[in-house]
Amino acid sequence: MAQLLHALTAAGVLATWASASAALSPQETAQVDALIRAYPAFLSHVDGQALVWRDGTRMPLTRSNAATYTERLNNPGLLDQLAVPYPACAPLRTPAWNVDPGRTRFEPLFRRMYGGTAAQVQRNLTAVNWFGQSVQVTRVNGVDRSLQAVAAELPRSPEFRPFVTPSAGTFLWRTVACTPRLSVHSFGAAIDLNVARSSYWAWNGYREGQRGITYRNTFPLKLVQVFERHGWIWGGRWYHHDTMHFEYRPELTGADACQNR
Ligand SMILES: [Zn+2]
Known part of the structure; x- marks a missing residue:
């Protein structure tokens, strides 16, 4: 066949x-x-x-x-x-060409869990207090509780504050720019942090899959690890990097990789 x-x-x-x-x-x-x-x-x-x-x-x-x-x-x-194995809690490395752990998503799985239309997803949204900012995420799979747990843990490190706030957005039913793919923001299971501290591969005019995309990141590893311990993956571990972006993907972070970190 x-x-x-x-x-x-x-x-x-x-x-x-x-x-x-x-x-x-x-x-x-x-x-x-x-x-x-x-x-x-x-x-x-x-x-x-x-x-x-x-x-x-x-x-x-x-x-x-x-x-x-x-x-x-x-x-x-x-x-x-x-x-593609996701290196949860591992040291920061520049990702190799087209190595984007977690960026590939089988969309029917997400649609079935979180909702197949904007209206269906919206029925499951709830507000989370993100450092004084109200953000909307889904209750499905305990994403809201997980994000609250991240928010509760981050203030122990006040130097993270300029990175985590203001959030540039959570729920938004949309495709990834210039692609047919739905963003995980569509399902209320992603958060973008402070865009002013962020780097995104496409901002520099690169084409997807192109070799030689320059990797840039200013986010501290310890901040990333807080999210990863709670089941969130980070776009900063992708060759097509998106350092403001975190999404709830506990199938990739696992339970063991972050112990003792
Ligand atoms: Zn994002």
Whole structure:
């Protein structure tokens, strides 16, 4: 089937690609287990090549056969979302070319948990006090409680204050600029911190996937680690870096990596 699709694509008949569905490797099995542990209200178990939800929904555990980085980003399989290990609580390093742990998202998973439209997501939003600023995040998966826990922990380090406030935004139903992909802000599960202290790969005129994007960051590691301990990943660990951006992705931060830090 994959060969047939490739042939059709080559002929210009079908501009899409197949998803491979070989058996899970031990590493993929561990990654899917971490996904299930991260979202226990929704996810139940694996059955063959499917992720089974508590309500009986089955989602295929596939990986994209896309030829390019951007094609895979725009139409990943569920396994692609988990494929790049996120270095939770690790020292800061300049990410290698196109290494963006957590930037690939299987959108149907998020739509099903948080809501498939702006109105559905909005029904689950609640206000969190972010250093005197009221920000809206989802109650689903305890994202609101998690962000409150981050906010409670940060004042122990007053030097972080200029980075964390004002927040540049939380909930906003939108696609990522110049892409068909929904931002995690759409689901009320992301927060942008102080834009004045931030760096974003596209501000300098680069194209996605281009080599040689200059990495810049001023955010302190200890601040990043507070978020990571509570299940949030940071856009500053991406080659396509977005240092103001944090999103709730406990399937990637794990429970162990941040111990003793
Ligand atoms: Zn953001």
